[in-house]
Amino acid sequence: MDAPPREEREDPYVERTAADLEAVFDVPVRVSVVLGRTKMPVSHLLKLDTGTVVELDRQVGEAVEIYVNDRLVARGEIVLVENRLGVTMTEIIKPQ
Numbered sequence: 035m036d037a038p039p040r041e042e043r044e045d046p047y048v049e050r051t052a053a054d055l056e057a058v059f060d061v062p063v064r065v066s067v068v069l070g071r072t073k074m075p076v077s078h079l080l081k082l083d084t085g086t087v088v089e090l091d092r093q094v095g096e097a098v099e100i101y102v103n104d105r106l107v108a109r110g111e112i113v114l115v116e117n118r119l120g121v122t123m124t125e126i127i128k129p130q
Contacts, residue, residue: 067110067121068099097124 070090
């Protein structure tokens, strides 16, 4: 089968709008924010109780990682909004 003449091919750089994405607006995704990490033996994990402080590998004010469906998409900062924790994106991670 022959390829269509050049002038009949779709332009791959057509400008898109938010309305073009309407079909995926209701698709659920899992968003995770990693405040920090630590390693501990299972015996210590089993001893954790309400009020236990777990030391993480991050400093206060250090950027947090934002994942969508287990894929790193951004970094951000923790914010307090109406007595609730939130995150503000400060850097978008471009896919490699």
